[in-house]
Amino acid sequence: MQTVTRYFEDHAVGDRRVSTGRTITESDIVLHAGQTGDWFPHHVDAQWCAEQEFGQRIAHGTLILSVAVGMTAGDINPASVSYGYDRIRFVAPVFIGDTIHVEARITELRDHRSRTDVGFVDELVTVTNQHEAVVLVLTHLYLVQRRPAGDPA
Template sequence: MTTNPASLAPRILEQPERWWEDLAVGDVVRGPGMTVTDAHLVTWAGLTGDIVSLHLDEEYAATTQFGQRIAHGPFTLSLALGLITQTGYFVNVVAWLGLDEVRALRPVLIGDTLRPEAELIEARPTKKEVQGIWTLTYRAVNQKGEVVMTFKSSFMVRRRNSTDA
């Protein structure tokens, strides 16, 4: 282990700020994974009112084509959006502009571990020189490498050296 000889005080390391200029078209940002649990389904249902037997009733879900309960589609989308923010690339977001082309491709089961990937497909400046727009295409990928959901999302992001967004 090395020490900081300039000081006995610990160094404080923070996540570096990311700006509009820090991503180029074609870059892929990969977020951390999270394993989906029963608690996620029950909590999501309680928060949103999306109380559907396919997600909460084991006996009913066993009779469906999935053979078991599956995660809510909007939960999967929200988890992918949330996990990608852990990368630090979304610290300077001024506004979320929306979603497009949401597709649920595979069921998400309790015990699946999801990891988001977001590829920058468009980066354009706005009329205000202090901000730009990113459009990303997202993939939520399970532990088997299968893509379970895709969507596009756009954000207004501060540009480097901007003081007013």
């Protein structure tokens, strides 16, 4: 990981980051089920799933959310913290063996309502599979420090 300090003023609407691929495995699903306690048969019961709409096990939406966010977290930015996620949508299933890719694009820069030392950076995160089908979308909100007075750009 790399440490890169980016202040609020260093971000621009339209800036984007694109990840490499990550293949979702059966181990990912089993580990996530164990960590969360979500043993819903859609995720872990191959025989039951064979008779259902998708015909096979699907990854937990929360697993794909977690993996996708991790795939875009390659830089450590000490001037920025995650403030949360909005408008999370699990658009299509992810199956064992699917490879996902992530694009994160800044869509908005906003002032904080009560603080002048920080601002919000909204990033639209789009996750696609190996067929370029969108499987997940969300908005990741960051709380980002403004450049200190006297700090050159």
